[in-house]
Amino acid sequence: MSSDETLFDRPGEGRLVHADKDHPPVPRAKVGVLLANLGTPDGTDYRSMRRYLSEFLSDRRVVDYSPWLWQPLLQLVILTKRPFSSGEAYRSIWNTENDESPLLTITREQTRKIAEALEMDYGDRIVVDFCMRYGNPSTGGALRRLQAQGCERILFFPLYPQYASPTTATANDHAFRTLMTMKWQPAFRTAPAYFDQPAYIDALAASVKESFAQADRRPDVLVASYHGVPERYLHEGDPYHCQCQKTTRLLKERLGWSDSDIVTTFQSQFGPEKWVGPATVDHVAELARQGYKDIAVISPAFAADCVETLEEIQQQIKESFLEAGGEGFTYVPCLNDRDDHIQALLGVMRNELSGWV
Structure with a gap:
């Protein structure tokens, strides 16, 4: 029996053992796992591409030039042309059946498989979700969803095997910015790079x-x-x-x-x-x-x-x-949702979740 289960008079949800008899039922706290990938535009049209590229290329982790020099060039020159060429590139690989980018399709499937595996290990103690650094689903929205589901501890897992400032660091930064707005912050861990696992x-x-x-x-x-x-x-x-x-x-x-x-x-x-x-x-x-x-x-x-x-x-x-x-x-092909890839990611997650579940 885990340590927090001893606080309840029945598993999962019930009265706190030391609470008054009329205390309402309290759901047991859960642990969240949030997978984070780079991002995706909502569509291949000009406005969707411009919105996505503006968010991406305005990130100081990605382009760290002075905003006084970079932003006029970005907004007045680059973003008048690049959304057309980038939109064409995305259209050539777009998942037309789901009307979304392949990155979104694959990340969702990775999340589903990981959630199923962790449920077998830990039951309903773990809630798994995913987010994108740029575009949707947003990092802030995903963190708040996990908190609303009772996650008082969250493992944040950037899907980058190698650490880099423009990928791993900016994903972590964005998550921390959301935490700064929360009255009640969950305990928070970031997963390390796993390139040598x-x-x-x-x-x-x-x-x-x-x-x-x-x-x-x-x-x-x-x-x-x-x-x-x-x-x-x-x-x-x-x-x-x-x-x-x-x-x-x-x-x-x-x-x-x-x-x-x-x-x-x-x-x-x-x-x-x-x-x-x-x-x-x-x-x-x-x-x-x-x-x-x-x-x-x-x-x-x-x-x-x-x-x-x-x-x-x-x-x-x-x-x-x-x-x-x-x-x-x-x-x-990338490892995507291959079973051996999912098992490799799970190995890192189980290690980082130790002491929490």
């Missing part, structure tokens, strides 16, 4: 083996493509670049491959400053010019397929490789 590496390795087995010809090299960050972030103490490099090394070792079988690259660069490299879109073309006819690309920094993987990698980066002389291109 053996179960996560095992799931990555299994996905590679499956994709290679299904390819018409075995790829000559695997490109591990991570979302890029400005190079100065590395020098300012952000561990993301190092954690990406370690992820690739651990995956290589788990597969039993040599150094030449896998390469680390970075995608999605924008802006004038120098970013960590090599750039995926350029490096795959260089591989083709070097005589590599068949390659595979995996995205270990994304917990769910999204516009950066379904459009950027499978369309733009693939095109770069084929136009440079490549012949075979295999995309290794």
Whole structure:
């Protein structure tokens, strides 16, 4: 019996043991688990895309230039054009059946599977929900829903294997801002990066083996493509670049491959400053010019397929490789709601929930 169950005269809900006889029934406090992903526009039209991009690109964790310089450029120049091109990209991968982005569809399914598994472990003690840093469902709304359901303790779980300031940190920041508005704050934990967890590496390795087995010809090299960050972030103490490099090394070792079988690259660069490299879109073309006819690309920094993987990698980066002389291109899907991925996430959650349930 858990410690708080001794406070009640019957499991789940009842009178507090030491309360007066006429005290109304009190629901037992619950623990919330809130999964957080990057975000998604509500639609692919101009207004939806502009609203989403404005929120995303106004985040000082994402673009940390002075607002006095950045906001006029963003609002008057970038957001007059970019919503059209971004909307086109989203339309090419949009889940038309549910009228939502694939990221939203996949994150919802991940949440459902995790909720079912935790219910088997802890019954109705755990409430699982998900949110987006940008767009809907909002972080603030999800935190308040959990509190309304009796969650006095919440584990906040950013779905980023590697820690980065523009992803993990801003997700945490946004959750903390909501807590600052609450009269009664729940106890709150943030989950750590899990890039080096053996179960996560095992799931990555299994996905590679499956994709290679299904390819018409075995790829000559695997490109591990991570979302890029400005190079100065590395020098300012952000561990993301190092954690990406370690992820690739651990995956290589788990597969039993040599150094030449896998390469680390970075995608999605924008802006004038120098970013960590090599750039995926350029490096795959260089591989083709070097005589590599068949390659595979995996995205270990994304917990769910999204516009950066379904459009950027499978369309733009693939095109770069084929136009440079490549012949075979295999995309290794994100881990999404694979059972081994769900089990890897559950392993981290159970560890972080220890002492609470």
